[in-house]
Amino acid sequence: MRTARPDGPAPVLDVDALLDDRTTEIIVCCGSGGVGKTTTSAALALRAAERGRSVVVLTIDPARRLAQSMGIEQLDNTPRPVPGVRPGAGGSLDAMMLDMKRTFDEVVEGQASPEKARQILENPFYVALSSSFAGTQEYMAMEKLGQLYRRARQDDTYDLIVVDTPPSRSALDFLDAPERLSSFLDGRFIRLLLAPARGPARLMTAGFSVVTGALTKVLGAQVLRDMQTFVAAFDTLFGGFRQRAEQTFALLQARGTAFVVVAAPEPDALREAAYFVDRLTDDDMPLAGLVVNRASPSARTALSAEEAIAAADRLRSSDPSSVTAGLLQLHADRVRLVEREQHLCGRFAASHPRVPTAVVPAMAGDVHDLDGLRAIGESLARQA
Amino acid sequence: MTAPADRPDDWPNVRLHVVTGKGGTGKSTVAAALALALATAGRNVLLCEVEGRQGIARMFDVDPLPYEERRIAKGAPEADGRSGRVHALHIDAESALLEYLAMYYRLGRAGKALDRFGVVDFATTIAPGVRDVLLTGKVYEAVQRPRGGRSTDGPGGTTTYDAVVLDAPPTGRISQFLGVNSELAGLARVGPVKTQADKVMDLLRSPRTAVHLVTILEEMPVQETSDGIAELRAAGLPVGGVVVNLVRPRALGAGALARVRDGGLDPSAITSDLQRARVDVDAELVASLVAEAREHAVRRRLEDEQRDLVAAEGVPTYELPRLASGIDHGALVELAQLLRRQGMA
Numbered sequence: 001m002r003t004a005r006p007d008g009p010a011p012v013l014d015v016d017a018l019l020d021d022r023t024t025e026i027i028v029c030c031g032s033g034g035v036g037k038t039t040t041s042a043a044l045a046l047r048a049a050e051r052g053r054s055v056v057v058l059t060i061d062p063a064r065r066l067a068q069s070m071g072i073e074q075l076d077n078t079p080r081p082v083p084g085v086r087p088g089a090g091g092s093l094d095a096m097m098l099d100m101k102r103t104f105d106e107v108v109e110g111q112a113s114p115e116k117a118r119q120i121l122e123n124p125f126y127v128a129l130s131s132s133f134a135g136t137q138e139y140m141a142m143e144k145l146g147q148l149y150r151r152a153r154q155d156d157t158y159d160l161i162v163v164d165t166p167p168s169r170s171a172l173d174f175l176d177a178p179e180r181l182s183s184f185l186d187g188r189f190i191r192l193l194l195a196p197a198r199g200p201a202r203l204m205t206a207g208f209s210v211v212t213g214a215l216t217k218v219l220g221a222q223v224l225r226d227m228q229t230f231v232a233a234f235d236t237l238f239g240g241f242r243q244r245a246e247q248t249f250a251l252l253q254a255r256g257t258a259f260v261v262v263a264a265p266e267p268d269a270l271r272e273a274a275y276f277v278d279r280l281t282d283d284d285m286p287l288a289g290l291v292v293n294r295a296s297p298s299a300r301t302a303l304s305a306e307e308a309i310a311a312a313d314r315l316r317s318s319d320p321s322s323v324t325a326g327l328l329q330l331h332a333d334r335v336r337l338v339e340r341e342q343h344l345c346g347r348f349a350a351s352h353p354r355v356p357t358a359v360v361p362a363m364a365g366d367v368h369d370l371d372g373l374r375a376i377g378e379s380l381a382r383q384a
Numbered sequence: 385m386t387a388p389a390d391r392p393d394d395w396p397n398v399r400l401h402v403v404t405g406k407g408g409t410g411k412s413t414v415a416a417a418l419a420l421a422l423a424t425a426g427r428n429v430l431l432c433e434v435e436g437r438q439g440i441a442r443m444f445d446v447d448p449l450p451y452e453e454r455r456i457a458k459g460a461p462e463a464d465g466r467s468g469r470v471h472a473l474h475i476d477a478e479s480a481l482l483e484y485l486a487m488y489y490r491l492g493r494a495g496k497a498l499d500r501f502g503v504v505d506f507a508t509t510i511a512p513g514v515r516d517v518l519l520t521g522k523v524y525e526a527v528q529r530p531r532g533g534r535s536t537d538g539p540g541g542t543t544t545y546d547a548v549v550l551d552a553p554p555t556g557r558i559s560q561f562l563g564v565n566s567e568l569a570g571l572a573r574v575g576p577v578k579t580q581a582d583k584v585m586d587l588l589r590s591p592r593t594a595v596h597l598v599t600i601l602e603e604m605p606v607q608e609t610s611d612g613i614a615e616l617r618a619a620g621l622p623v624g625g626v627v628v629n630l631v632r633p634r635a636l637g638a639g640a641l642a643r644v645r646d647g648g649l650d651p652s653a654i655t656s657d658l659q660r661a662r663v664d665v666d667a668e669l670v671a672s673l674v675a676e677a678r679e680h681a682v683r684r685r686l687e688d689e690q691r692d693l694v695a696a697e698g699v700p701t702y703e704l705p706r707l708a709s710g711i712d713h714g715a716l717v718e719l720a721q722l723l724r725r726q727g728m729a
């Protein structure tokens with residue numbers, strides 16, 4: 001079935017309409033590693049604030065200089081006003097950087113008695129889980145989003161929350177991680193570890209002692225004891241975790257949420273973006289559109305790469321150091337890059353003809369201050 | 385393509401080449417190119433990936449790799465056209481754990497039970513230290529495999545390798561990944577996993593290992609490279625070279641670049657050059673080419689600043705161009721030959 005011309009132009013993502021729409025309450029920027037999620041979320045948040053929204057942006061591991069210019073180099077898990085935002089339209093911008101471990105600690109502290117919380121926080125398995133379990137960062141980003149949303153509702157502080165997502169190889173991790181963490185915490189093995197603490201000794205099946213025996217052999221007895229203490233202490237919190245994750249997940253499906261998928265004009269990033277878009281559709285999650293970030297700047301003249309190379313060769317045959325040949329060669333390289341990127345984006349558009357798209361060119365340098373973010377915001381909005 | 389006369393390589397005693405770098409800078413591409421470059425005539429090279437992404441299969445355009453060593457390509461041809469062999473292995477922690485248990489403990493029934501009770505899942509997810517030691521442990525096994533000997537234990541491979549290239553996790557996680565010992569200390573203070581971790585660590589800290597860093601000439605990746613080098617040194621891990629990837633074309637020399645930046649190019653000279661080269665020329669075409677060159681020159685200056693910072697690290701550096709047509713098998717061979725020419729292999 002053909003739903004669009006194979007290389008036809010994708011519909012345009014109207015960023016200003018999205019930001020100005022007061023029913024947009026949450027914007028989530030997703031995408032594979034390094035494509036510009038943090039930059040895009042900060043740029044969208046700044047633009048929204050300067051167009052009159054009261055915005056908070058939750059960033060994750062921003063580059064040091066960007067964090068500095070947004071006034072969030074302190075990792076204290078609370079939103080702070082960003083200095084230098086133009087207040088003309090009556091909006092405001094607060095920013096914060098996610099402290100994953102602290103967010104996790106606070107959830108534990110909020111749900112367990114002080115004594116029990118201390119026990120959990122000190123356990124080596126908790127330390128491992130809260131600092132390096134694959135998925136904890138995603139889970140905590142969602143947790144923080146839920147907190148911010150509830151607070152904003154209560155105190156009427158923000159009318160738009162922009163969320164960055166953790167650097168992971170796949171954008172899908174953001175959606176899958178909470179489920180992974182809760183199913184891990186509900187896992188069969190964890191339940192087995194709990195069995196002796198909970199129930200009659202007969203639950204200690206023969207199979208289980210084979211397992212513990214093997215584990216002791218491999219890891220040593222201490223590890224098993226640590227695991228058991230951890231699991232026993234954590235047990236009462238499991239339900240709470242699952243419930244919170246479900247609430248936040250529902251928030252992501254709500255009408256006020258908009259997902260912005262960020263990709264680089266490269267095969268891997270666009271493939272990930274395609275998976276993610278399909279998944280959003282399957283999960284009934286609201287997709288605003290695709291941002292193709294760091295596109296090569298287009299050529300300024302229609303001279304083809306082949307013509308340019310042929311001409312450069314002719315010039316070099318008489319003058320090997322010809323500067324004009326250099327100019328032609330640079331032009332050819334630029335044309336080839338752009339053609340390749342357009343081809344890749346065209347393929348995405350052909351298989352996802354309904355996804356509104358915005359293309360943002362690569363700036364000459366890093367984006368590390370408000371002016372840089374404004375420039376990104378400008379080009380996001382200016383999709384001719 | 386013909387390869388020029390080979391120069392002696394910079395890492396003659398290294399058996400394990402670990403390739404790290406900031407995400408997206410080209411670790412997988414460089415690891416693959418390095419494996420092709422190391423596979424000179426008569427040599428076997430193993431290319432390993434540990435992040436479960438099947439990047440190798442995609443780059444070489446073959447079916448997804450199982451947990452099993454597979455011959456996937458011939459090495460980059462030498463001047464006389466001969467080459468060695470590149471094999472690939474996709475290492476996942478679960479298979480590595482089951483293999484480890486089967487090999488060292490002859491667990492049989494218990495191994496199956498472990499899997500059935502979700503222990504394998506548990507151990508390989510909750511304890512990143514355990515996960516890492518399983519992954520590096522498998523690499524260790526391939527590096528240490530006695531030459532000419534045949535493995536009789538379990539599904540371990542039987543080919544022996546002259547070099548192993550590991551497409552490793554990014555710089556941000558590399559010390560933790562390789563520094564398995566310290567990470568593990570909190571979890572398993574004694575026991576066989578710890579012993580295994582210690583053995584792996586001995587190899588990783590020895591001159592038979594080199595940890596190379598891939599970067600592009602941009603501020604954040606270069607900063608991360610510099611931090612990474614410091615961190616590796618602090619952890620006692622042997623720093624190899626820096627591979628500067630995705631370098632913009634050097635179509636203009638320093639003098640020409642300066643003139644482009646200062647607006648010192650003569651449009652009439654360019655016009656007559658273009659006419660001579662039989663291009664259909666007008667003032668707009670010339671202005672466009674000059675404007676494109678100026679944008680290029682601005683980026684080149686930023687690159688040069690970063691290149692100086694890389695040079696200041698004082699480790700061998702290698703440069704690979706950004707290939708406008710993207711990466712396929714042929715492109716990897718081209719990059720491999722460039723690495724050889726610069727002495728990385």
Ligand SMILES: Nc1ncnc2c1ncn2[C@@H]1O[C@H](COP(=O)(O)OP(=O)(O)OP(=O)(O)O)[C@@H](O)[C@H]1O
Nearest residue numbers: 033034035036037038039167294361362363366367
């Ligand atoms: N359009 C652009 N032009 C130039 N540089 C850009 C652009 N977008 C992003 N960058 C730069 O690219 C780098 C990576 O961007 P960013 O940190 O936003 O990516 P990310 O997707 O959040 O990465 P991670 O997955 O590591 O969190 C930064 O140095 C940023 O300044």
Ligand SMILES: Nc1ncnc2c1ncn2[C@@H]1O[C@H](COP(=O)(O)OP(=O)(O)OP(=O)(O)O)[C@@H](O)[C@H]1O
Nearest residue numbers: 266407408409410411412413630705706707710711
């Ligand atoms: N020299 C090069 N010329 C052109 N394209 C390149 C070059 N090196 C890498 N690429 C492309 O850049 C992208 C990133 O490369 P690669 O996947 O090797 O990076 P990586 O560091 O392994 O990424 P990740 O952190 O996601 O594992 C790929 O699309 C790859 O084809």
Ligand SMILES: [Mg+2]
Nearest residue numbers: 037038060061
């Ligand atoms: Mg980021």
Ligand SMILES: [Mg+2]
Nearest residue numbers: 411412413439
């Ligand atoms: Mg990779």
